[in-house]
Amino acid sequence: MYRLITNELQKIFKRRKVLVVSIVFIAIILFFSLVQYKESHKTPVQTIVQNEKYISVYKEEMAYLDADTQKRVKENIAQYKNEIQEAYRAEDLDKLNWKDRIKYQISDDEKKKKLPDIVSDDTKIEQVNAQILSKKYALKNSVPDAADDYNEKALDVFIKMVSYVSLIILPVIICVIVLDVVSGECSPPTMKMLLTKPFSRGKILFSKFMAASIASIIAIVFSELISLIILGIVIGFGSINAPVSLGTKYQFNADKVLAGNWHDVKAIIGSTYVEPQWKVMLEMFGLEILFILAFTSICILISVLVNSNTVSMTSGIIIAVIMSFIVLKIMAGDGSSAGDVPFRKIAPYLINTYSSPGFLLSGDMTSQIRNPDISVGLGVLVNVITGAVCYIIAHIRFTRKDMLV
Structure with missing residues (x-):
């Protein structure tokens, strides 16, 4: 079995796809990370100046907007004003040592929970x-x-950045690496030679699955680690013990009904917890590897079912993009479209919902899709079941398929 897997790995890496995909993935992560860093890395003074400009532009456009848009604009203006206040506060706190600064911030946040626009909103309180x-x-x-x-x-x-990029890029990368693993060898001479080896068809398929999974993990996880190292050299790594808030749980909000008679969600107060960044990253990589294994099974199934390499690659990528688009669409929705409701209902059972481990761990995926059924536990279950079912079907089809014609 080891010889079969190493042989399949050699065939995958000889095609140079893994190298090309890895380089492209690194470039995408670095580009968007640096854009994000430039956008968010501002001094308090820069934040004040920029937000005041945004507020001025919004006020000029207000008269030309409809009622719903005006409501959203007013919320944005309120957010910008809040950021301006926090920027002024940050300037004052710069004079203190870091411990006193944090104590002051904690005290200020405790007072913030009593503000009129926060005290009645469980989600804002939990934030x-x-x-x-x-x-x-x-x-x-x-x-x-x-x-x-x-x-x-x-x-x-x-x-x-990895949380965002993973939503659509991750499935496509796996498709590019995996989809021709079986279909690419479906020509009679190639398959005949493969089947003359002293291994069962089941072992041959399993070796292809393992090799494809390993290649995908190398292409994705190693690319992310290389991107992190380059980012760290450019802008500094920061502390691996820095706190990250996670695990915010949500429930349906009976007082807020969206289009299609779907209730919005609100945070459950006290559900959030904190972990150091190093632990969060380990959990992210663990969930990401689980998703890679499960999605590799889907790609193996497509590759087994479709003999044509071109058709296999095209159909697989289209399926991956459509599934990712469904998730992105309902995440971006503001609740005003009744057409999103069927997708909100099925989202917890779509594997692509769990392609972003960062959003899953933080609870942001639950909040943005507005379905409290989405959780880490269900995500693990969906990945395991989807991967197992797809592999079993692929195994049955591959072992019974007539490939000698």
Whole structure:
């Protein structure tokens, strides 16, 4: 079996696809990470100037907008004003040492929970609670970096960016690497030679699955690690013990009904917890590898079912993009479209919903899709069941398929 797997790995890496895909993936992560860093890495003064410009533009356009758009614009203006207040506060706090600064921030956040626009909103309260938990963790574990909200480092940017990029890029990368593993050898001479080896068809398929999975993991995880190292060299790594808030749970909000008679969700107060960045990254990589294994099974199934290499590659990528598009569409929706409701219902059972481990761990996937059924536990279950079912079907089809005609 080991010889079969290494032989399949050699065939995959000889095609240079893994190298090309890895280079492209690294370039994408670095480009968007640096754009994100440039956008978020501003001094308090820069934040104040920029937000005041945004507010001025919004006010000029307000008269030409419809009622719903005006409501969203007013919310944006309120957010910008809040960021301006926080920027002024940050300027004042710069005079303090990091411990006193964090203590002041905690005290200020405790007061913030009593503000009129927050006190009646469980989601906003839990967001403030998450900030308080992070600050208390930093104080307890001596993490000075957490005192400066305007100084993001490579680890901060990396975790955010990988969460976004994974949603659509991850499935496509797996498709490119895996989809021709079986269909690419379906010509009679190639398959005849393969089947003359002293191995059962089941072992041959399993070796292809393992080799494709290993190649995909190398292409994705190693590319991410290389991107992180380059980012760290350019902008600084930051502390691996810096706190990250995770696990926010949500429930349906009976008081807020969206289009299609679908209820919005609200955070469950006290559900958020904090972990250091190094632990979060390990959990992200673990969930990502699980997704890679499951999606590799889907690609193996397509490759077994379709004899044509071109058709296999095209159909697989189209399926991956459509599934990712469904997830992105309902994440981006504001609840005003009744057409999103069927997709919100099935989203917890779509494997692509769990392609972004960062969003899954934080609870953002649950919040944006507006379905509290989405969770890490269900994500693991969906990945395992989907992967197992697809592989079993592929195994049955491959072992019974007549490939000698």
